[in-house]
Amino acid sequence: MIDTTAASIDFSIIAPEIALLAAAFIILVSVYNKKMRNLAPVIATAGLLVSLLIAIEQMGNPKTGFFGMVTCDDFTVVFKILFVISSLLILMFGRRYFVSKNIDRPEFYALLCISTMGMMVMASTTDLVVIFLGLEIMSVPLYVMAGMDKRSLESNEAGIKYLIMGAFASGFLLMGIAFIFGSSGTTDLRRIAADFQFIGENYQLYFNAGAVLTLVGFAFKVAAVPFHSWVPDVYQGAPTPVTAFFSVGPKAAGFAALLRIFNFGFEDMEFISDIFWMLAVLTMTVGNILALRQGNIKRMLAYSSIAHAGYILVAFAVGGSAAMSAAVFYLFAYGLFNLGSFAIITQLEIRSGCKSELSELSGLSKAHPYLSAALTVFMLALAGFPPTVGFIGKFYLFTAAIDGGFIWLTIIGVLNSFISVYYYLRVVKVSFLEKFEGTFVPVKYTPAMMAVLLITLAGTLGLGIFPEKLLEISRAAIFAFL
Amino acid sequence: MFEQLFPILLLFVVAAVLAGVLISLSIFIGRRTKLGKKGQPYECGIDPEGTTREPFPVKFYMVAILFILFDIEVIFLYPWAVISKELGMFGFIEMLVFVLILLVGYFYILGRGALKWD
Numbered sequence A: 001m002i003d004t005t006a007a008s009i010d011f012s013i014i015a016p017e018i019a020l021l022a023a024a025f026i027i028l029v030s031v032y033n034k035k036m037r038n039l040a041p042v043i044a045t046a047g048l049l050v051s052l053l054i055a056i057e058q059m060g061n062p063k064t065g066f067f068g069m070v071t072c073d074d075f076t077v078v079f080k081i082l083f084v085i086s087s088l089l090i091l092m093f094g095r096r097y098f099v100s101k102n103i104d105r106p107e108f109y110a111l112l113c114i115s116t117m118g119m120m121v122m123a124s125t126t127d128l129v130v131i132f133l134g135l136e137i138m139s140v141p142l143y144v145m146a147g148m149d150k151r152s153l154e155s156n157e158a159g160i161k162y163l164i165m166g167a168f169a170s171g172f173l174l175m176g177i178a179f180i181f182g183s184s185g186t187t188d189l190r191r192i193a194a195d196f197q198f199i200g201e202n203y204q205l206y207f208n209a210g211a212v213l214t215l216v217g218f219a220f221k222v223a224a225v226p227f228h229s230w231v232p233d234v235y236q237g238a239p240t241p242v243t244a245f246f247s248v249g250p251k252a253a254g255f256a257a258l259l260r261i262f263n264f265g266f267e268d269m270e271f272i273s274d275i276f277w278m279l280a281v282l283t284m285t286v287g288n289i290l291a292l293r294q295g296n297i298k299r300m301l302a303y304s305s306i307a308h309a310g311y312i313l314v315a316f317a318v319g320g321s322a323a324m325s326a327a328v329f330y331l332f333a334y335g336l337f338n339l340g341s342f343a344i345i346t347q348l349e350i351r352s353g354c355k356s357e358l359s360e361l362s363g364l365s366k367a368h369p370y371l372s373a374a375l376t377v378f379m380l381a382l383a384g385f386p387p388t389v390g391f392i393g394k395f396y397l398f399t400a401a402i403d404g405g406f407i408w409l410t411i412i413g414v415l416n417s418f419i420s421v422y423y424y425l426r427v428v429k430v431s432f433l434e435k436f437e438g439t440f441v442p443v444k445y446t447p448a449m450m451a452v453l454l455i456t457l458a459g460t461l462g463l464g465i466f467p468e469k470l471l472e473i474s475r476a477a478i479f480a481f482l
Numbered sequence B: 001m002f003e004q005l006f007p008i009l010l011l012f013v014v015a016a017v018l019a020g021v022l023i024s025l026s027i028f029i030g031r032r033t034k035l036g037k038k039g040q041p042y043e044c045g046i047d048p049e050g051t052t053r054e055p056f057p058v059k060f061y062m063v064a065i066l067f068i069l070f071d072i073e074v075i076f077l078y079p080w081a082v083i084s085k086e087l088g089m090f091g092f093i094e095m096l097v098f099v100l101i102l103l104v105g106y107f108y109i110l111g112r113g114a115l116k117w118d
Helices: A015-032 A034-038 A040-058 A074-101 A106-123 A128-146 A153-184 A189-194 A196-202 A204-221 A231-237 A240-265 A271-291 A297-318 A321-352 A369-383 A389-403 A407-433 A447-465 A468-479 B002-028 B058-075 B077-082 B084-112
Strands: A063-065 A070-072
Touching (some): A015 A106, A040 A074, A040 A106, A074 A106, A074 A321, A074 A468, A128 A240, A153 A204, A189 A196, A189 A240, A204 A271, A240 A321, A271 A407, A297 A389, A297 A407, A321 A389, A321 A447, A321 A468, A369 A389, A369 A407, A389 A407, B058 B077, B058 B084
């Protein structure tokens, strides 16, 4: 058990965060020097790598510090690793895109570091106030990043829309935290979990209201239906590497916070499972059905990301350690193949300056056989075909749901997977079966882009065949606080 | 309960009646003109000229928003100042870190030329 009384100021607990913050500060101050300014991606990469190494070092050594406000257990570390890896991949394939669009500015790399730091803060605490703080540190850079392409109307729209919806969601979350504090007298989830019986008997109404409002706040962040309305526009309007960033890190951070709150703090709350049940069904179904009619790949991937959030919410409805480790596994898997498909779209946009319409993919297999082969693998993974990690992830999720007795939820989930096959395979069909139009532009792979594609491909296929290690890690994450 | 809150209820009633009487008096007795001076934004003073929707330099906005940012962050110094003696060295170092973070932001906006007027 973690020592909850430790009041020490122990900076080794937040060393990964400090590394990222230092990198961001160096980048911000380096605007004075032209040479330093061009080094921004290198500095950010160095910061992220240092942070990753420190985070790995923290594994298996749970600590609490800062008056019990910061907790660093295996759950935290696993999520930290997920955040840093996704940011690193974005950094690797983002640069070329920004240069080609003439929006490459050092600020982006600083914002990326700060946002990643916010996600880490969100995952590394059991205190509601610190979770909120992390959420804001994460979100504010995201708003700026969405509107980064300032000459593009769509990007501006994405930035403003995300800002307004994000502020709205924060309002709900803060109101929820206020209600919870009012009924329990504390914002520490450990103390709420200990006093749960007492709070439930005396202040049930306020506490439940607080829990539901908190859930609504996070439902905005993880894009659960009916709080998803901002997702398609923001995903389509933001620069593609930024969209890729949105769809992995912040989502995983939102789920990490939800996991802590609803499976650790409010574990004994009964009605919340029903709410998650409804959210999961709505999110899966609406996301998949709306994705069917999208002609723009980024928009389609936005709806698909809503649908995937629905699959993960299934685990929340089920509860228990098996389902939760399946959710962590799924977050990792989804991050891999989603980043892979976004990397390919980015590469295509750099190549032809296209607007990522589906029709622009026609004849891709003739022009770029390797790229379209990789795209096929990622689409199969998104649809959940073996031998990709997408299949394994869904398999663990639905097995856990059946073991928990949620037969109907599983049936709805599997039906939704069938629906999703149509629109994922349509991408493959367009790129392989339709005639190539337009002029042939040779693809220039940068080494970084090549590396991203190879890493995501190797992860998608390799973890699909040998998933034990990742499963072990996600189990370790959940057992850290169960 | 009712007796305690009766004065407040009375206050509401008086406010509603007074407002109603004043508005209805001006509706029934007052003259109404919709043209001429009545249509202008200010009834006295210099007549406004041109449109108000003119572009103005973004510099004003930059300075204003930066002022508000630093203004709000300086507020955090006050609670620290009140208990700085009890916090001692620990509080002092924490505040130094905070000010250092502010300084990074300050140097950033200086480097970006956000405060240059010309």
